[in-house]
Amino acid sequence: MSTFEDRLLVELHNHRPAPRRRTIPVAASVSAVAVLAAGAIALPGLLGTGAAYAMTTEPDGSITFTLKELRDLDAATSALNEAGVPAVVRAARADCEDTTVGARAPSDLLEWPVGGDEGSVRIHPSAMPDGHVLGLTAFEPKSTGKAGPVVKVLLYDAPGPPCFPLGKPGPK
Amino acid sequence: MTTERAMPRAGWDRSPPDPAVLDPAFPDTAVARIGSDRHALDQLYRAHVDDVISYLARRCPDPHDVADLTADTFVTAIDTAHRFDPRRGRPVAWLLGVARHVLLRHFRTRATERRAVARISGRRLLDTSDIHRLEERIDAERRAQRLLGDLDRLSAREREVVELVDRAGLTTAEAAQALGVTTGVVRIRRHRAHTRLRTSKGPSDVDV
Numbered sequence: 010m011s012t013f014e015d016r017l018l019v020e021l022h023n024h025r026p027a028p029r030r031r032t033i034p035v036a037a038s039v040s041a042v043a044v045l046a047a048g049a050i051a052l053p054g055l056l057g058t059g060a061a062y063a064m065t066t067e068p069d070g071s072i073t074f075t076l077k078e079l080r081d082l083d084a085a086t087s088a089l090n091e092a093g094v095p096a097v098v099r100a101a102r103a104d105c106e107d108t109t110v111g112a113r114a115p116s117d118l119l120e121w122p123v124g125g126d127e128g129s130v131r132i133h134p135s136a137m138p139d140g141h142v143l144g145l146t147a148f149e150p151k152s153t154g155k156a157g158p159v160v161k162v163l164l165y166d167a168p169g170p171p172c173f174p175l176g177k178p179g180p181k
Numbered sequence: 182m183t184t185e186r187a188m189p190r191a192g193w194d195r196s197p198p199d200p201a202v203l204d205p206a207f208p209d210t211a212v213a214r215i216g217s218d219r220h221a222l223d224q225l226y227r228a229h230v231d232d233v234i235s236y237l238a239r240r241c242p243d244p245h246d247v248a249d250l251t252a253d254t255f256v257t258a259i260d261t262a263h264r265f266d267p268r269r270g271r272p273v274a275w276l277l278g279v280a281r282h283v284l285l286r287h288f289r290t291r292a293t294e295r296r297a298v299a300r301i302s303g304r305r306l307l308d309t310s311d312i313h314r315l316e317e318r319i320d321a322e323r324r325a326q327r328l329l330g331d332l333d334r335l336s337a338r339e340r341e342v343v344e345l346v347d348r349a350g351l352t353t354a355e356a357a358q359a360l361g362v363t364t365g366v367v368r369i370r371r372h373r374a375h376t377r378l379r380t381s382k383g384p385s386d387v388d389v
Binding site for chain 1: 217226290
């Protein structure tokens with residue numbers, strides 16, 4: 010006599026995997042290097058005029074986001090928002106005096122690096138707490154000597170700070 | 182019967198799960214093929230469907246929800262199998278990580294929304310004997326929780342680590358993969374949990 014487990018396996022045999030979403034738009038395949046301390050990713054930059062970021066919607070609804078260059082940040086913000094992620098992507102500024110303190114995003118909201126593809130961050134929009142926004146602060150690292158931007162991801166009360174200062178503030 | 186199957190999982194057994202359930206000829210790399218290779222799917226499913234049901238039964242009191250979540254876990258696993266990386270842990274660790282995400286999504290969405298997007302309705306596959314069996318499984322898991330110690334004294338994060346490492350038999354690195362945190366965080370939470378279970382301290386306020 011068959012059981013639930015047997016019947017489920019039959020159903021699974023008939024399930025066709027969801028098509029893998031293509032990353033859009035990616036100019037070149039360059040692996041990124043993560044320099045992660047307190048949630049920061051370092052990504053090598055790309056020469057040329059390709060896309061500055063890449064974003065993929067995964068079958069489970071999560072979003073994989075990669076910033077490749079320190080430009081087109083408004084477009085990256087719009088793309089994340091349209092994908093259901095309340096987020097702002099901004100370059101850190103030396104003249105920013107904002108003192109808003111962000112919090113570390115919980116692990117069920119943010120994963121990184123993703124599956125060995127260091128440099129990518131995965132966001133689960135369903136885990137986004139109401140009234141909050143993810144702040145992705147991008148800046149060029151000085152100490153590591155690596156090319157490409159570093160991104161720090163923290164959680165802020167919506168709508169988030171007007172600007173992100175260089176270096177501070179850290180997670181609360 | 183169900184109780185007898187579930188009870189051996191109880192207790193502070195640090196040994197890994199019985200490896201005999203997974204065909205030794207089944208390489209971890211075959212996990213990536215479960216969407217296209219029926220044999221690979223059968224192997225993975227037969228080896229770990231009990232692990233997934235036990236994990237879910239510890240958190241859901243309703244057998245219908247356990248059935249739905251089990252179905253959703255394996256559907257999501259099939260859809261995301263290409264991302265499985267055997268260097269980061271065994272298939273069971275990855276699968277329990279998928280189950281955890283499915284469970285978190287379950288608690289955050291309304292039932293009507295969940296059923297609207299469900300690709301396989303697990304509850305539709307249940308008959309009366311299955312429901313009784315799952316109810317017994319849920320009861321057995323809860324009794325095992327009590328035998329383990331007063332897990333209510335742990336924070337939710339500490340409890341997750343204890344369940345994955347001390348009950349499901351995952352390594353620290355595998356539990357870290359399933360939880361999306363570093364191995365250091367897992368070690369800290371587990372150390373705190375064990376300390377707390379030996380003493381009478383309440384849940385930690387520290388957010389680690």
